[in-house]
Amino acid sequence: MSVEYTKKDVSDFWNEASCGESLYLEHSNKEGFESHSQIRYKLEPYILPFADFEKAKNKKVLEIGVGLGADHQKFAEAGAELTGIDLTERAVAYTKHRLKLQGLQSNLGQGDAENLSFPNNTFDVVYSWGVLHHSPDTPKAVLEVLRVLKPGGVAKVMIYHKYSMVGVMLWIRYALLKFKPFLSLNYIYAQYLESPGTKAYTINEAKELFSKFKKVNIKTVLTHGDLLTSHAGQKHQGLFLSLARLIWPRWFIRYFLKDNGLFMLIEAHK
C-alpha cells in the first residue's frame, strides 16, 4: 500500500509543534533553551562527535531543518559563518529567538531542502539532522545538498534507518496487533512515525541516495527510541508503550541488535 503525501502535509505537521517542543521545551527563554540543549545532548550524545561543531569555526555552514535550533546554536557558538533554513515559520522563529537571546548570528530564513536558494559551490559544510527523510522528494534534496557544497566540502546528514527497533515496535503496534501483518515497514513509517510520509532507508538505499558524492561513510546508532529509555515522541503515548517499556529487552538489543538503530549517520564528501 502506498500513499502520496505533499509538502504541505509535512509543514502543517511541524508547524503544529517543532521537533521536541511539546516534550522538551518548557519555556522559550534562555533557561528554557539551555534545558532543551541539555536534554537533547544527554539523550542523543552521538550528535556531538558527528556534528563536530568546533571544527566549523570560520567555515561556511548551512543547516537544513533547524527545528528548535539547539545544533544551530552550537554552530554559531563555534564561530561558523552560518546559514539556516527550515520549511516552517515556527522553527525559524524559534531559532532566531534562541540565537538572539545569546547574541549569536546566523542568516536564517524559511526554505525548502528540495529547492535551495543558494548558488552552486557555496558551503564548506551542509548539516541536516533528521530532516531530509521528511521531505517528499528526498533524492532531490540530497542532490541539492551536493549542488550547494563546495568541491571538497562535506555533508553531515542523519536520516532514518529502516531495519530499526523503532520500526519493529511500530510494526507490532500498528500492523501485527491490528491483524494487518501485510502492512509494509515503509507504510508504517510513513503513517505512524512523525510527519506524514516519513521515510526510512536501508544502508544500500542510503548508499544509492548519496552515490554522486566522492566518498561516503555510513553508520547506524541505537537511539533512546530503539531502547525505549525516553518519551517516545510527540505522536506516541498510551498503554502499549507503557507495557513495552516494562518488558523491552534492552540488554539483548544493546548486545545483539546494536546495528538496528533508527538513526543513520551519513558523512558524504563532494
Ligand SMILES: C[S@@+](CC[C@H](N)C(=O)[O-])C[C@H]1O[C@@H](n2cnc3c(N)ncnc32)[C@H](O)[C@@H]1O
Ligand atoms: C524532526 S525535525 C528535526 C529538527 C532539528 N534538525 C532537530 O534535530 O531537532 C524535522 C524538521 O525538518 C523540517 N523540514 C521538513 N521538510 C523540510 C524541507 N523540505 N526543507 C526544510 N526543512 C524541512 C521540519 O519543518 C522540521 O523542523
